[in-house]
Amino acid sequence: MATEVPQRKFKTLFLCTANAERSIFAEYLLRKxxxxxxxxxxxxxxxxxxxxxxxxxxxxxxxxxxxxxxRSKSWEEFQGVEFDFVITLCDAAREQTPDWPGQPIIAHWSSRNPVEMTGDAADVRHAFFEVAEEIHRRVQLFVALPFEKLDLLRLEAATHDIGAG
Structure with missing residues (x-):
């Protein structure tokens, strides 16, 4: 009886400015x-x-x-780590993203900053939830990509397209 070869894990880094909202949503939603x-x-x-x-x-x-x-942490903790994907979630992070070793696929999935929402507590929570839902939909699309069937260029294009929609 043949044993199944374990599937390789895709090392993914989400970046934002503060690492306090959007990138945390993305990290934990993709983990799930x-x-x-x-x-x-x-x-x-x-x-x-x-x-x-x-x-x-x-x-x-x-x-x-x-x-x-x-926890909110600096991208500098990951210097030298070879990622398969580096995905920025805000324009400021996109502009400041350094070169990463190993030539990862770099994509930009911009979401508005929920911290900038004003209003009462319900309005602010709703703004956070909407951002979480947008990131969740993108993560679901990302997970659904047929990684094993796409060449690198098509995988890069599909990853980019997720943030464009």
């Missing part, structure tokens, strides 16, 4: 949706040092994800 197929990280170009409490609350209550171990 991607299962064992991905090794997922997030970082910030100028980390805030804290994860926004609404991110943790929305992940827990709306997606049943315990992100209590999430």
């Amino acid at each position: 949706e991607g299962g064992d197929r991905f090794e997922v990280y997030s970082g910030g170009t100028s980390p805030s040092g804290i994860v926004h409490p609404l991110v943790l609350e929305i992940l827990k209550n709306d997606y049943q994800i315990d992100a209590s171990d999430a």
Whole structure:
């Protein structure tokens, strides 16, 4: 009886400025949706040092994800790491992203910053939830890509297209 060869994990890094909202959503949503197929990280170009409490609350209550171990950290922690994918979630991070070793696929999936929302507590939570939903849909599309069947150029194009829609 032949044993199944383990599938390679795709090492993925999500970047944003503060690593406090969008990139944390993306990291934990891909961990859940991607299962064992991905090794997922997030970082910030100028980390805030804290994860926004609404991110943790929305992940827990709306997606049943315990992100209590999430932390805001610098992308510099990952210098020298060879990623398969580096995905920026805000324009500032896109402009500041360094060259990564190993020639990863670099894509940009811009989402608005929910922290900039004004209004009452319900309005602000709704803004965070909408950003989480947008990132969740993109993560679902990403996970659904037939990685094993696409050559590098087609995989790069498909990854880019996710952020364009």
